[in-house]
Structure formats: C-alpha cells, structure tokens
Amino acid sequence: MTGRPRVVIIGGGFAGLGVARRLRRVPVDITLVDRRNFHLFQPLLYQVATGGLSPANISAPLRSVLKRQRHTRVILGEAIDVDLPSRRVLLPGETLEYDTLVVATGTTHHYFGHDEWEHLAPGLKSIEDATEMRRRILLAFETAERAHTPEEMRELLTFVVVGGGPTGVELAGAIAEIARDTLHREFRSINPADARILLLEGTDRVLPSYPPNLSHKARRQLEQLGVTVRTGAMVREIHPHQVMIQTHDQSETIATRTVLWAAGVRASPLGRRIAQAAGLTPDRAGRVPVQPDLTVPGYSQVFVIGDLACCLDEQGRPLPGVAPVAIQQAGHVARTIRNRLHNRPTPAFRYRDVGTMATIGRHRAVAVCGPFHLSGYLAWLAWLLIHVINLVEFRDRVFVTLEWAWNYLTWNRGARLITGSPAEIMPGTSAAPVGTGQADRAELASHST
DSSP: OOSSOEEEEEOOSHHHHHHHHHTTTSSOEEEEEESSSEEEOGGGHHHHHTTSSOGGGGEEEHHHHTTTOTTEEEEESOOOEEETTTTEEEETTEEEEOSEEEEOOOEEEOOTTOGGGTTTSOOOSSHHHHHHHHHHHHHHHHHHTTOSSHHHHHHHTEEEEEOOSHHHHHHHHHHHHIIIIITTTOOSSOOGGGOEEEEEESSSSSSTTSOHHHHHHHHHHHHHTTEEEEESEEEEEEETTEEEEEETTEEEEEEOSEEEEOSOEEEOHHHHHHHHHTTOOOOTTOOEEOOTTSEETTEEEEEEOGGGEEOBOTTSOBOOSSHHHHHHHHHHHHHHHHHHHTTOOOOOOOOOOOOEEEEEETTEEEEEETTEEEETHHHHHHHHHHHHHHOSSHHHHHHHHHHHHHHHHHOOOTTOOOOSOHHHHOOSSTTSOSOOSHHHHHHHHHHHO
C-alpha cells in the first residue's frame, strides 16, 4: 500500500471502524490499529454480564469485517503515543507514518480518585469486565445456597449497583429479572426472589441526562421489579463485605459482597497525551477539545472522535458519549477525507439527535425520540429494533434476535456460565468473598492459616 494518502485509525469501535468502512471506495491506504482483534457492541455488554447473550453475539472480528477492503490493513497493537509534528504514531517496536490520523480510543472506568476500588467493584467496558460481572452475580446465588447463617445469606443476596445512568439502570433491572424470573425454582435452600438490589445515584434522580418525566418513569419501573433506588447517595468506602455511603447528612453501611460500578468514565490515556502535545487542556473526563470539523486545533490532519472527543453542540454543551454520536462523527470524518482529495470543503460537524433510550426489563424502557417521550412497551420495542439494526454483522443480528426470542418465550438466559479458575469458582468455603481481587485473596489466605 504505497503512493496514496495514508490514513491511520486508532480504535476499532463505532467511531474508528465506522471511518474505515466508509472509506472502502476512497483511494487511500488505511491502517486500523486496535488492542483487540474484534469490534465490540458495547451497548449490549450488560446483557453478557447478566447471562442474556454470549460474548460472540456482540463481537465481530475486525479482519472479517474489513476483509473485502484490500487497501485496509489491521494491526493488533496499542498506540502508546503520537508525534504530531512528525506525523507518526508510536507503537511498541513500530512506527506508523500518516497523512491523516483518526483517534477513537474511547473511554475507560473512572473511580474518582479511588482506583483501589476497581477489584472490588468492576466496571463494564470490555468482554472481560462483562464475564467477571456475570461470574460474581451468578456465584453470589450459588454461594448463598450453601450459606451457614441468615446474615451471610442476606449479605450474599444483596447486590449494589453504583451509578444511575443507562448502564446502571440496565444492570439493576436485569439482575432483578434474574432473581425474580430466570432462577425461579432452580434452588432449594434459597429463594432467589429474596435478593435485594440497590441502585445508588449521586444526583437527585436516575438517568439524570434524560427528561425528568422519563427519569421518574424509569425509577417507577425499577421499583416495580423490586429494585431499591437511592438517589443523593455518594459512595465513601468499598470493602470486600460492605459499602459505606453518604446520603445527605447521614452515613450508612450496606453489607454486600457484590458491587458493580457504573458511575463514571474517563478518556483513554492517549487522549491526554495528544492534548498535551497540542497545547490543549482536556476536560474533566480527560477528553480532547476539538474544532467544529472534529480536528485537533493546530493540526488539521488529526481527527479525534467518539467518546474521546470533547465536541460541543450548538448550545455549547459537550455531546454525550453514546454510539449515535460516534457513528455520525465517523461519517463526517470519512466525508471530509474524501472531499479533501478533491479539494472540496466540508461543512462543520452537526449532530442530529436521533434520541436516546435505556431498557429496564421486559416491556420496560424509556426513550427520547425527537419531541416524543416514550416509556413502557413501545419504548422497549424501539430499543430492541435499534440495537439489532446497529449490530455490525448480519450473523450477530440473527443470533441476537433468536436468543432474545428464546429468552422472551422461556424466561431463560442461556449464557449463564460461571467462568474462571477452580479456585475462583470454588474457594473452599461458603463464607469466602465473591470477588477475586487482591484484598479477597489476602482474606482467603488469612482464613486458611
């Protein structure tokens, strides 16, 4: 691949892969770099975490997706830095030169200065995160079946979800359905429906980015499923067997062994390096400020898009880190690259808000579609349709549709697999913590000596 403009894309998510696919008929040489060899449909990760889908249902190998694009090369690797003046991307042991650079490395978990909580309260950004969540959720029920005391059983059957945004709401609703419906009649010593699911949100309502009336409806639907919603609740400490929260002027300790984190994200480290190299100040989440055409100020050949970009709308507000934004930005960047080859101008990027939606459970969801605010069954159907359509490969659409149909008819979640090493799955005592972090292993060691 020589003699044509070189386009290097870092990141194979909605934004990065979207640019590569839209350039399939443009005379440029493309190199796509990603740490993983697959594209991940992140909006459905929570379904993997709760046993509704398998990882393969929401993943597509990058080489398979791009195999018909002969001018596109895929590299499995991690971009550790970018030399903006020299137009080079630095990988371990390799350097890639570019004429146009597209950076779309997304975000990771944000624990607000408490990174030590990560092994006790996993977030949800990767397949590994999802299977770890699934392991902890299902293992909590299995361990409760062997509990020695009522107190131990209550502790094991208490699930705390931190963060009342779309991911937290979807997780809490799915866990409630697992407890009430999926696991019905499957245990003998416990009643899974006795599980206590708490959703903690620091602001005054769940789904704070949604209209207040939909936030209220989402809370009501969660409570109908048996979820306890606590707003104005800030997490102060997380330990293997408890969470300490602050609600207004009162402190409370919740005994639990399963804490799931959905409270915040921050930009990937590469974004901060690019901002510093360009003399820019990242926003509080570490995102890179971009110009209206999505380029880095002072570097017209460098685009930053997706969750990594701090892109302002017409009212001066940052666009949300959601898939529709990334998809539309990918189309704009591909169009700009094509127009530049023909010396044609491209208007500034303008986001068309196609709406947002969050599902809470069967027949339960909320959605904003233009001027319409939907909730309940209609919003749930819209959520199903939109997510199936946006899956990258036709095979995934078929399998996800079939899996959801089977789940709907039988109430069964067929991907309820507890994975991990034997020591993680059967620690040797029903009193052992469900988590697998260093603190958990240390506690196990202390009990065994």
